[in-house]
Amino acid sequence: MSWTRKLLRVNLSNGTVTEEALNMQWANDYLGQRGLATRYMVEETDPACDPLGPDNKLIMATGPLTGTMASTGGRYSVICKSPLTNAIACSNSGGFFGAELKFAGWDMVIFEGRAASPMYLSIENEKASLLPADDLWGKSVWEADKVLRTKHQDPQTRIACVGRSAEQGCLYAAVVNDLHRAAGRSGVGTVMASKNLKAVVVRGTLGIGNVENPEAFMSATKAGKAVLAENAVTGQGLPAYGTQVLMNVINEVGALPTRNMRETQFEGAANVSAEAMLEPRKSDGKPNLTTNGACYACTIACGRISTIDRTHFSVKDKPEYWINSGGLEYEAAWALGPDTGVDDIDALTYVNFLCNEDGMDPISLGSTIAAAMELFESGAITTAQTDGVELKFGSAEALCWAAEVTAKGEGFGRDIGLGSKRLCEKYGRPEFSMTVKGQEFPAYDPRGIQGMGLAYATSNRGACHLRGYTVASEILGIPEKTDPLESDGKAGLVKAFQDATAAVDSAGLCVFTTFAWTMDDIAPQVDAACEGDWSTDRMMEVGERIWNMEREYNAKAGLTGADDNLPARLVSEPANVGPAAGRVSELDKMLPEYYAARGWTSDGSVTVETHSRLGLPG
Amino acid sequence: MQKSLHIDPGKCTGCLQCESACSLENEGMFNPAKSRIKVFNFHDEGRFVPYTCTQCDEAWCMQACPVDAIVINAETGSKDVLEDVCVGCKVCTIACPFGTINYNTSSGKVVKCDLCGGDPACADACPTQAITYVDANATGLDKMRAWASKTDNATNG
Numbered sequence: 003m004s005w006t007r008k009l010l011r012v013n014l015s016n017g018t019v020t021e022e023a024l025n026m027q028w029a030n031d032y033l034g035q036r037g038l039a040t041r042y043m044v045e046e047t048d049p050a051c052d053p054l055g056p057d058n059k060l061i062m063a064t065g066p067l068t069g070t071m072a073s074t075g076g077r078y079s080v081i082c083k084s085p086l087t088n089a090i091a092c093s094n095s096g097g098f099f100g101a102e103l104k105f106a107g108w109d110m111v112i113f114e115g116r117a118a119s120p121m122y123l124s125i126e127n128e129k130a131s132l133l134p135a136d137d138l139w140g141k142s143v144w145e146a147d148k149v150l151r152t153k154h155q156d157p158q159t160r161i162a163c164v165g166r167s168a169e170q171g172c173l174y175a176a177v178v179n180d181l182h183r184a185a186g187r188s189g190v191g192t193v194m195a196s197k198n199l200k201a202v203v204v205r206g207t208l209g210i211g212n213v214e215n216p217e218a219f220m221s222a223t224k225a226g227k228a229v230l231a232e233n234a235v236t237g238q239g240l241p242a243y244g245t246q247v248l249m250n251v252i253n254e255v256g257a258l259p260t261r262n263m264r265e266t267q268f269e270g271a272a273n274v275s276a277e278a279m280l281e282p283r284k285s286d287g288k289p290n291l292t293t294n295g296a297c298y299a300c301t302i303a304c305g306r307i308s309t310i311d312r313t314h315f316s317v318k319d320k321p322e323y324w325i326n327s328g329g330l331e332y333e334a335a336w337a338l339g340p341d342t343g344v345d346d347i348d349a350l351t352y353v354n355f356l357c358n359e360d361g362m363d364p365i366s367l368g369s370t371i372a373a374a375m376e377l378f379e380s381g382a383i384t385t386a387q388t389d390g391v392e393l394k395f396g397s398a399e400a401l402c403w404a405a406e407v408t409a410k411g412e413g414f415g416r417d418i419g420l421g422s423k424r425l426c427e428k429y430g431r432p433e434f435s436m437t438v439k440g441q442e443f444p445a446y447d448p449r450g451i452q453g454m455g456l457a458y459a460t461s462n463r464g465a466c467h468l469r470g471y472t473v474a475s476e477i478l479g480i481p482e483k484t485d486p487l488e489s490d491g492k493a494g495l496v497k498a499f500q501d502a503t504a505a506v507d508s509a510g511l512c513v514f515t516t517f518a519w520t521m522d523d524i525a526p527q528v529d530a531a532c533e534g535d536w537s538t539d540r541m542m543e544v545g546e547r548i549w550n551m552e553r554e555y556n557a558k559a560g561l562t563g564a565d566d567n568l569p570a571r572l573v574s575e576p577a578n579v580g581p582a583a584g585r586v587s588e589l590d591k592m593l594p595e596y597y598a599a600r601g602w603t604s605d606g607s608v609t610v611e612t613h614s615r616l617g618l619p620g
Numbered sequence: 621m622q623k624s625l626h627i628d629p630g631k632c633t634g635c636l637q638c639e640s641a642c643s644l645e646n647e648g649m650f651n652p653a654k655s656r657i658k659v660f661n662f663h664d665e666g667r668f669v670p671y672t673c674t675q676c677d678e679a680w681c682m683q684a685c686p687v688d689a690i691v692i693n694a695e696t697g698s699k700d701v702l703e704d705v706c707v708g709c710k711v712c713t714i715a716c717p718f719g720t721i722n723y724n725t726s727s728g729k730v731v732k733c734d735l736c737g738g739d740p741a742c743a744d745a746c747p748t749q750a751i752t753y754v755d756a757n758a759t760g761l762d763k764m765r766a767w768a769s770k771t772d773n774a775t776n777g
Contacts, residue, residue, distance in 0.1 A: 070650050071640045071745070098636075105651060158653065181663060209643060209651020220644075227747065241633075292666035296635035301747035303633035307666040326666030 003212040004066040004531040005029055006109050010130055012123060014197050015056060015115030019123070019130045024109050030534060031617065033541075034065035036092045037508035037548040039081035039110060043090065044551060044619050046114075049558035053085040053189075054171075054196040056116040062103065062162070062202065063111075065510020069104035069210045069298075072223045072527050073230055074512035076101040076298025080185040082193045086173045086366070086421055087439040087464040089556045093176070093190045094468070094507055095162075096297030096305075097183030099204065102160040106206025117198035122150070125204040135200040142166055142409075143178045144359045150203050162202045165361030168195035170411025172419030174366035174442075182328025182358040183297065183305075188441060188463050191361045219530035226515075226523050227301050233518035235478065240304035240514065241294050245332035246276035248445075248473075255477060255486060256580020257450030258336065259443065261343045261395050262372040263436045263569075266447045266577040270345025274335050278347050279306070285313040290347055292326050302514060306330060310355065314348035316402045328358050333467065336445030337368025338405075342375060343395035353405040360409035366421055369442035371404045373422040373434050374414075382429040388414050436572075439464035439565050448572050448589075450582030451476050453484070453492040455573075456592040459566045460496065462552040468513060470499035480517055487581070489588035493595035501545035508548060509541075547616040550600075550608050554618060563606025566593060622697045624756040625733070625740055627670050631750035634661050634668035641745035645736050654724065656733040657742045657751070670751055672742070673720040673733040675699055681732070684715035697756065698735040706730055 007024045025041075032038045039061040051057040060082040067075040078100025084091035103111070106127050113123075120135040138146045143165040150161055160180060168175030168191040175191030176184040185191070213219045230236040239247045252258045253271035260268040272278060279290040288309065296303035308329025310317050317323040330338075330350055334357065338350045357364040371393075377383045378393040385391065389407075393400045407415030417425055422442050426435035436443050441464025448455025453472030461469040472495050476486035484495060502521060506513050509528050521538040529536035572587045597604060601612035608618070639655035647654045657672035679699045682690040689705035690712060692698075701721075706729040712721050713730060721732040733740075735753075743753040754761070 071637060071644065073747075101652075105653065207651065207653035209647065209649040209654060211647075211649030211651070213650075216644075231747065293668075294633055295666075295668065296633035298636055299640065300633075300635050301637065303635060303748075305633075309666070325664040327663070 003214055003533055004070065004210070005034065006104065006107050008108055010108050010111045010125070012111060012113050012132065013115050014113060014117040014121065014132070014199060017117070017132055019132060021128075031544070032548060033505065033508040033528075033544050034109065035063045035068070035077070035079050035508045035510055036081065036094070037504060037544060039063035039079065040090060040092065040548065040552055040555065041619065042112060043081060043083070044555055047083065049083065049555050050560060051083060053083040053088065053193060056197070058083045058193060060113040060190070060193050060197060061110055064100050064104045064109055065508055066532050067527065068510035069101040070213060070223070070531060071220070071299055072511065072531070073227050073299060073301040074297065074515050075510055076300065077510050077512055078103060079507065080177050080190040080194070082190055083559065084188040084190070084463065085192050086189040087441050088559055089439055089463055089561055090552050090559070091188035091190050091193075091463055092507070093185035093187045095177070095179055095183050095185040096300065096512060097180035098298045099160040099162050099179035099183075100510070101298040102204045102206045104206065105209055106204055107208045111202070113194075113197055113199060116196065120198050120200050122199065122201040122203060124154070125202070125206075127206060127208050138200045139169065140166065142359045143361050144181060146201055147181060150201060154203060154205070156205055159203055159205050163361070164191040164195045164200060165359065165409065166411060167360045167362045167409050167419060168192050170416065170419065172362060172408060172411060173421045173424070174363040176357070176361045176363050178358055178361045184358065184361070184363075186363040187365065187466065213531050214533050215530045219527065222526040222530045226519060226527055229523055230301055230515060230518050235480070235517040236302045236514065237518075240302050240517070243276035244294065244304045244306045246279060246306070246330060246335055248332045249275035249335060250277065251477065252446060255450055256577060256582040257447040257486065258340050259436070259445065259447045260340045262341060262376045262434065263443065263447065263571060265579060266450050266582055267580040268340035268343075268345070271340060273345040274330075274339040274347050274350055279308065279330065283311050285311050290351060291329060297512070300512065304514060308351055310351045311348045314352065315399070316349055316352040323352065323355060327355055330354050333444045334364035334368070337365045337372070337442070338401065341368050341372040342401050344398050344401050346398040349398035349402055352402060356405045356409050362409060365444050366442040367405060367408060367418070369436055370418050370422040370425055371401060373426055373436065374404065374418060375400070376434045377426065377429050377431055380431060380434075382431050387417070433570055436569050437465060438568060439561065441465050446473055447577065447582065448568060448587040449577040449585050450580065451486045452489040452588060452592070453486070453495055455568055455587035455589050456492055456496045456596055457499070459568050459589055459593065460500075460596060462549065462556060469503060470496045471503070471513065472496055472499055474499075474517060478517070481520060487585060489592050493592050493599045496596060497599045500549050501542055503545070504548040505541045505545035508544065543616075547618065550612060550616055551618055554608055554613070554620070557607065563597070566606055622756040623738075623753050624675065624759050625672060625735065625743060626752045626754045626759045626762075628750050628762065629667060629669040631748045632659060632668040632670055633748055634659055635747065637745040637747060638670060638742035638751055641741040645741040646731070656720075656731060671720070673699070674718065675733070675735070680715040680717060681712035681721045684711045686711060693734065693737075696735045696738045699732070700734045701730055701732055703727070703729050
């Protein structure tokens, strides 16, 4: 088993909360979390619906391993149609909320409709109720968390919440749980706020006692933990340096997108790197990093717990920020740093705190600010729009200001909240937007890491590193080294990473395990936990099925092969410096190979044969 | 040789593997709510602190129990609750200064750490050695070594 076999359906329009049996046929075909929730979306929503209207649904879903002792088995995802991309959105988060939902006896919660006034959902084991949240509306995630914690009087309560940015319609608002873990991308928080749903509060004391074969499970998970501990990346690099270990590495290989992706190396990278986070600062002799922290059941513990220098301009008069909280991860540090040209680590940490406090995706925020800086430089926007602020590349003050106004949805912050694509279109320079399907890029330049260009272009949720992380192979040599500057063979590599990741997500595990684990390490854990036989081959087939199902959802939402593209800058303007100098992304060469490898038509549609081979719905 | 659970909060990442392992060992399920060891997350301070029964020699809980349901395990030195004797009066939970003996609403009895009979599951599950099971006479050894290494001529700290 390991699924609780129960889901909670919450209709916000009529205020009902009902228990429902989980569709076990679908669980067997789509495993859980990302896959299973998307299957429900396919069944229950019109892919062409308005993402911010009542017909969109929002699902919080765990996987069969969520809440167990499998390393990293604490994850949940938020699934809905995205207002940023108009495609399917699935944002994955760690922390402790997902495991708690499972301990309360629920595999997933489906939210539908829209409440007439702000509400929050309270779950205490089998008891679930919708309660008024008028007093929480207008509050940040951190403030709302305090109020709810006081109200519920249980220190073990876990809370997922949206901030002011979501309420104000910022299109890349996140759902933040446990104060600084986030279902960050694609505006899932915006959808939650559009339903007048402020928070979900959960306390679970029922536990998980239905693992199919407990002895085999403990032996498989123990073996898995040993593999993680012995691996250089998951056993040493990530605990010590976090994902920020990549800052200097990616800069050196010439794939660190800089100043709105105009350049591929950043002169200030070392100042905002993992190594810099360990340097004692002048003011108090303490480093930026206090310690590393883990999500539920994670034996890697890559999370950063950081402080901001109290003498820094951003916080010197704001003692509420003189605390420890979630620090810089690589993607956030890149978007807020190299992409805006800012190399001030305290400014970056402050903005990262703001992203957690008010629920914004730091990747999209940083990239959109970078685009705004290029608009400012070109004269397309001026100080007339920016309230007098000189929105220049490299300005830490401008970065902090832009984040503050976006968090609250004030003035020009509302424009930044539109995301890079809509912002650049509004000011007449669409070519400045570094996006795929309307979603901003993460921290790897596809001119210097060819596989990532294809992974971005074909990602089902727009530009994203977590849909097919070929960086593992192209830079780190996992599972085997491929040449990052070479596009040959990348179509098959991207497909394999995409399918595997869909299965890992759907199990309830963290994709970072795959720095060390192959599917041969993961399948035995799923197999021991769940009924039926879960082989490596079946896991890969489930992954492929999920990928194609998402693709078909997007097709019905109106996306076509023409949306599998990259901005002109990356396919026609060669990298100017570093090892990738002179190169562009060879997407045009890789894309047809990829469609062929997927069993799709030459214009990127899932063929009837592929559809029926995978047993897809409809 | 008697052994003790030794906790080094500086090494704890807050992953709760110990809580899950404890609940699996004692309740047969993954359920941190029923764990006898607890990890506290001091968010603003950036610290994770695991905490459980220290197995006091003259245990307050044992002294307070009106029905002698708490007994010394001669082999491990742990103070164990005899479930069939415990009447669930909770006096021990008031007597314990550390809060590490608690009432279990499902069984109607109190529960506390019994060192898993000499092979504590929490220590086994801890991925960072923040929880270890060591010679009870030398729980201070690591701290002594750390401080010793800070003296002038020490080189192998």
